[in-house]
Amino acid sequence: xxxxxxxxxxxxxxxxxxxxxxxxxxxxxxxxxxxxxxxxxxxxxxxxxxxxxxxxxxxxxxxxxxxxxxxxxxxxxxxxxxxxxxxxxxxxxxxxxxxxxxxxxxxxxxxxxxxxxxxxxxxxxxxxxxxxxxxxxxxxxxxxxxxxxxxxxxxxxxxxxxxxxx
Amino acid sequence: xxxxxxxxxxxxxxxxxxxxxxxxxxxxxxxxxxxxxxxxxxxxxxxxxxxxxxxxxxxxxxxxxxxxxxxxxxxxxxxxxxxxxxxxxxxxxxxxxxxxxxxxxxxxxxxxxxxxxxxxxxxxxxxxxxxxxxxxxxxxxxxxxxxxxxxxxxxxxxxxxxxxxxxxxxxxxxxxxxxxxxxxxxxxxxxxxxxxxxxxxxxxxxxxxxxxxxxxxxxxxxxxxxxxxxxxxxxxxxxxxxxxxxxxxxxxxxxxxxxxxxxxxxxxxxxxxxxxxxxxxxxxxxxxxxxxxxxxxxxxxxxxxxxxxxxxxxxxxxxxxxxxxxxxxxxxxxxxxxxxxxxxxxxxxxxxxxxxxxxxxxxxxxxxxxxxxxxxxxxxxxxxxxxxxxxxxxxxxxxxxxxxxxxxxxxxxxxxxxxxxxxxxxxxxxxxxxxxxxxxxxxxxxxxxxxxxxxxxxxxxxxxxxxxxxxxxxxxxxxxxxxxxxxxxxxxxxxxxxxxxxxxxxxxxxxxxxxxxxxxxxxxxxxxxxxxxxxxx
Numbered sequence: 001x002x003x004x005x006x007x008x009x010x011x012x013x014x015x016x017x018x019x020x021x022x023x024x025x026x027x028x029x030x031x032x033x034x035x036x037x038x039x040x041x042x043x044x045x046x047x048x049x050x051x052x053x054x055x056x057x058x059x060x061x062x063x064x065x066x067x068x069x070x071x072x073x074x075x076x077x078x079x080x081x082x083x084x085x086x087x088x089x090x091x092x093x094x095x096x097x098x099x100x101x102x103x104x105x106x107x108x109x110x111x112x113x114x115x116x117x118x119x120x121x122x123x124x125x126x127x128x129x130x131x132x133x134x135x136x137x138x139x140x141x142x143x144x145x146x147x148x149x150x151x152x153x154x155x156x157x158x159x160x161x162x163x164x165x166x
Numbered sequence: 167x168x169x170x171x172x173x174x175x176x177x178x179x180x181x182x183x184x185x186x187x188x189x190x191x192x193x194x195x196x197x198x199x200x201x202x203x204x205x206x207x208x209x210x211x212x213x214x215x216x217x218x219x220x221x222x223x224x225x226x227x228x229x230x231x232x233x234x235x236x237x238x239x240x241x242x243x244x245x246x247x248x249x250x251x252x253x254x255x256x257x258x259x260x261x262x263x264x265x266x267x268x269x270x271x272x273x274x275x276x277x278x279x280x281x282x283x284x285x286x287x288x289x290x291x292x293x294x295x296x297x298x299x300x301x302x303x304x305x306x307x308x309x310x311x312x313x314x315x316x317x318x319x320x321x322x323x324x325x326x327x328x329x330x331x332x333x334x335x336x337x338x339x340x341x342x343x344x345x346x347x348x349x350x351x352x353x354x355x356x357x358x359x360x361x362x363x364x365x366x367x368x369x370x371x372x373x374x375x376x377x378x379x380x381x382x383x384x385x386x387x388x389x390x391x392x393x394x395x396x397x398x399x400x401x402x403x404x405x406x407x408x409x410x411x412x413x414x415x416x417x418x419x420x421x422x423x424x425x426x427x428x429x430x431x432x433x434x435x436x437x438x439x440x441x442x443x444x445x446x447x448x449x450x451x452x453x454x455x456x457x458x459x460x461x462x463x464x465x466x467x468x469x470x471x472x473x474x475x476x477x478x479x480x481x482x483x484x485x486x487x488x489x490x491x492x493x494x495x496x497x498x499x500x501x502x503x504x505x506x507x508x509x510x511x512x513x514x515x516x517x518x519x520x521x522x523x524x525x526x527x528x529x530x531x532x533x534x535x536x537x538x539x540x541x542x543x544x545x546x547x548x549x550x551x552x553x554x555x556x557x558x559x560x561x562x563x564x565x566x567x568x569x570x571x572x573x574x575x576x577x578x579x580x581x582x583x584x585x586x587x588x589x590x591x592x593x594x595x596x597x598x599x600x601x602x603x604x605x606x607x608x609x610x611x612x613x614x615x616x617x618x619x620x621x622x623x624x625x626x627x628x629x630x631x632x633x634x635x636x637x638x639x640x641x642x643x644x645x646x647x648x649x650x651x652x653x654x655x656x657x658x659x660x661x662x663x664x665x666x667x668x669x670x671x672x673x674x675x676x677x678x679x680x681x682x683x684x685x686x687x688x689x690x691x692x693x694x695x696x697x698x699x700x701x702x703x
Contacts, residue, residue, distance in 0.1 A: 098630060131626060
C-alpha cells in the first residue's frame with residue numbers, strides 16, 4: 001500500500017536438515033501402516049462387500065503412495081527458519097503453509113524435543129512458546145547440534161528480557 | 167525462564183515490622199460462612215430431601231436416620247472454616263486449606279489480574295461474598311475464598327489490585343515495592359465518590375434481550391430447569407395435561423407466535439437476572455469495575471494494566487435493531503468463566519460507541535471506517551456459502567429424480583440460494599481492518615459480527631497462513647497472537663502484500679530484519695528495543 005519497499009518478506013534463511021525428508025517419510029509410513037491395518041481387518045472381517053473394498057482399497061493405495069512420496073519432499077522445500085538476536089521467523093506446512101514471527105522479548109519457554117523417529121535420524125525439533133496460547137513457533141527436523149545451539153541462543157536472549165511478556 | 171525469580175521483597179524485615187501487623191497475620195474466612203455451607207448442601211440435596219419427605223409421608227415409621235447427615239454437614243462446614251486461612255506476605259497471597267490433605271496455594275501479587283466478588287442470594291442475606299482471585303488464564307490459577315464479608319472482600323480486592331499498580335510503584339510490577347495495606351486499605355478502597363461512572367443500565371435496553379443468542383440460550387436453560395422441576399411434581403398433573411391439549415389444538419402460526427412470546431419473555435427474564443443494576447465504573451487508578459445481577463450479585467475488577475483492547479459484538483438480530491454490546495479484551499479472564507468480560511450488555515449502538523470512546527480514546531479505532539479486503543475476499547465469501555448450497559441442491563434434485571423423493575424437498579432451495587448470496591455479501595461487508603497509531607482493528611462475520619480493537623502493544627507475534635486455495639487467490643489470513651482474550655485475532659483473506667504491509671506498519675523493525683533489501687546493522691537492533699512490540703505496558 002503506502003509502503004512500497006516493505007511489502008515483501010524474504011524467506012527465512014536456514015533450511016532444515018536434509019535428513020528430515022527421511023524422517024517425515026518414516027512418519028508417513030507409520031500413518032499409512034495404520035490405514036493398511038484397518039483395511040486388512042475390514043477385508044478379513046467383512047467378506048460380503050468385496051466391490052466396495054476394492055474401490056476403497058485402490059483409493060487408499062493411490063493416496064498413500066502419493067502421501068509418502070510427495071509430502072516429505074514438499075515439506076522440505078517449504079520448511080525454513082531463521083533466528084536473529086530479537087526475533088524468530090519460521091515457514092512451515094505443505095498444502096497449508098504459514099509463516100510465523102515472534103519477537104524474542106515475548107518468548108516464555110524454549111523446548112527441545114526428540115521423538116523416537118527423530119532420534120533415529122539424529123534430529124530434534126525446537127518449540128518456542130509465547131504468552132499467547134495461540135501459536136507456539138515450532139521448527140522440526142533440525143540437526144541435533146543446530147537445535148541445541150538454537151535453544152541456547154533463544155534462552156539467553158529471552159532471559160535478558162524483563163516483564164511478564166504479556 | 168517463564169517466571170523470573172521472586173524479587174527479594176524486604177519481607178519480615180524492619181519495614182515490615184513497622185508496617186501493619188494484620189498484613190502478615192493469617193486471616194480466616196468470615197464465621198458466617200458456617201451457615202452458607204449447610205445451606206448450599208441443602209439446596210444441592212433438595213431433590214433427595216423432597217424424595218425422602220414424600221416417602222415418609224406415606225409411612226408411619228418413626229425412624230429419622232437421615233438426620234445423622236445434619237451434624238456431619240455442620241461439622242464439615244466447621245472443619246472448612248477452621249482449616250482455611252489466607253494471608254498476604256512477601257508480595258504473595260497464600261491460601262491454606264484442608265485437614266488431612268493440606269493444600270497451600272500461593273500466587274504472586276503482581277500476577278493478580280482480576281478479582282471477582284460473587285454474592286448469591288443467601289450470601290447477600292448474610293452480607294457475604296465469594297472472592298475469586300485469578301492470576302492466569304486457566305482454572306488452576308485461581309484462588310477462591312468462600313466467603314468473606316462484603317467490605318472485607320472489597321478491601322482485599324483493593325489491596326490486591328492497587329499494590330501492583332504501576333502508577334503507584336512507578337515501575338513495572340515485578341520491580342516495584344509493595345505499598346502498605348494500611349495506606350491503601352481505606353484510602354484506595356473503591357469508594358463511590360472517587361470513581362467515575364462510565365455506564366449505568368437503562369431498563370429500556372431489556373428490549374434487546376430476545377435478539378441475541380445468549381438471550382435465547384439462557385431462555386433454553388430456564389426451560390430446562392423448569393421442566394426438571396415439573397418432572398418432580400409429576401407430569402400427571404391435570405393442569406399440564408389440559409394445557410398441552412389446548413396448545414396442540416391451536417393453528418400452527420398461533421403455536422409459533424406462542425413460542426416466540428415465551429422465548430422472548432424468558433430471554434428478558436435472563437437479561438434482567440444477569441444485568442440488573444449493571445454499572446461500569448473506573449477508579450482513579452484506571453481499573454475497570456463492573457457490578458451486575460438481580461439475585462446473584464457479581465462484581466468484577468479488572469486491572470487496567472491487563473487490558474489489551476475491546477471487542478464490539480454485533481450479532482445479526484442485535485445489529486438490525488440498532489444495538490451492540492461491548493466486552494473487554496484482557497489477560498487473565500477465563501474463557502469459560504461466563505461473562506466477567508462484559509463492559510456493556512446489549513444496548514443502543516450510540517451508547518456503546520460512546521462508552522468505547524471513553525475506554526479507548528482512539529476515534530479511528532472505535533468508529534472509523536475500515537479498509538475492505540478486496541475482490542478475492544469477496545469471491546471466497548461467495549464460494550464458501552454457495553458451494554455447500556449447490557451441493558445440497560444437486561444432491562436433493564438427484565434424489566427426487568432417482569428415488570422419487572417428493573418434489574417439496576427441492577421447493578425451498580431457491581430461497582436458500584438467495585439467502586446464501588445475501589449471507590456472503592453481508593460477510594464481505596463485515597470484513598475489514600485498520601491500523602491506527604495505537605491499535606489494530608479487525609472486523610469479521612455476519613451472524614456473529616465482531617469488531618476487535620487490539621492494542622498494538624498487546625500483539626506478541628504474527629502468523630501469515632495460506633491454504634492451497636488462498637495461495638491461488640493471492641490472499642492470506644493474518645493472525646495477530648496475543649496473551650489476552652481469544653489469544654489470537656484474525657484478519658481473514660487479506661491480499662498477501664497488504665498482510666505484510668500491516669505487519670510492517672505495526673512492528674516495523676520486526677519485519678525490517680527479514681526484508682531482502684535492507685541490510686542489518688547494530689543500529690536496527692538497538693532501535694528495536696523502543697518499538698511497541700517490545701514494551702509490555
